[in-house]
Amino acid sequence: MHSWYVYVVWYIHKNSIKTHLLDIIKINADEGTAKGLYSLFKKRVISNQVKITNIVGYCSDNASVMMDNNESFKTYLLKDNPNIIVNGCICHSAHLVAVAAxxxxxxxxxxxxxxxxxxxxxxxxxxxxxxxxxxxxxxxxxxxxxxxxxxxxxxxxxxx
Incomplete structure (x- = not known):
């Protein structure tokens, strides 16, 4: 079984919001960490000539590797772009609330x-x-x- 990293981006082009599948990357065993995933992301963004500081928002599932406050994809991203808006997955959060209730x-x-x-x-x-x-x-x-x-x-x- 393989793990895959899927990048979907939303951007504004000619006054309309576009959704684009940027990439699907197979994750090797040593890349499944927060640092590894962020490194893959950063390489892909740079290869598309996008500055990290131009990214205005980030949304992900609520897995600790993605959203933890200590070491996660989110913390690496916030180091490179402290002005970014970060949200966990709203659907996942709502599901957790519903199950707890x-x-x-x-x-x-x-x-x-x-x-x-x-x-x-x-x-x-x-x-x-x-x-x-x-x-x-x-x-x-x-x-x-x-x-x-x-x-x-x-x-x-x-x-x-």
């Missing part, structure tokens, strides 16, 4: 939701009755989705 729900509520899903998902007749009931109440027809947790182990370290 869901873990605060009492287990009996979670069991009730699982049981409701099972009750309706296993019977087309019950699904039809649910749909008719929603129509009777003049509500949008909605399906009951399977309640599930993802990345539970990853998120457990963020619980208070």
């Amino acid at each position: 869901a873990e605060k729900i009492p287990s009996n509520v979670e069991a009730l939701l699982q049981n409701l899903y099972s009750y309706f998902s296993r019977s087309p007749k019950r699904q039809c009755v649910l749909e008719e009931f929603q129509e009777y109440l003049k509500k949008s027809i909605l399906k009951i989705l399977s309640p599930s947790k993802t990345r539970q182990k990853l998120c457990s370290k963020f619980n208070t």
Whole structure:
């Protein structure tokens, strides 16, 4: 299995925002560190004749190698460009918040939701009755989705 480093850039050209896949680079074992990844990035940026100081924003997943406050891609980038705007992945952050919040729900509520899903998902007749009931109440027809947790182990370290 190989690791890949994907560079996607947004830039303004003729008053419109453009998105461009800059590069996909295979990462060797010695390049998987914050310093290694930043070195790859810096070489690619310089080869495109872009100054690091012209970069106005940086967004990445929230992995420690990318966003840690001690040694990360972010800290190397901020050394070269202290004026850059840095954001972690908003979707990843929202997911972590949602998982942490869901873990605060009492287990009996979670069991009730699982049981409701099972009750309706296993019977087309019950699904039809649910749909008719929603129509009777003049509500949008909605399906009951399977309640599930993802990345539970990853998120457990963020619980208070």
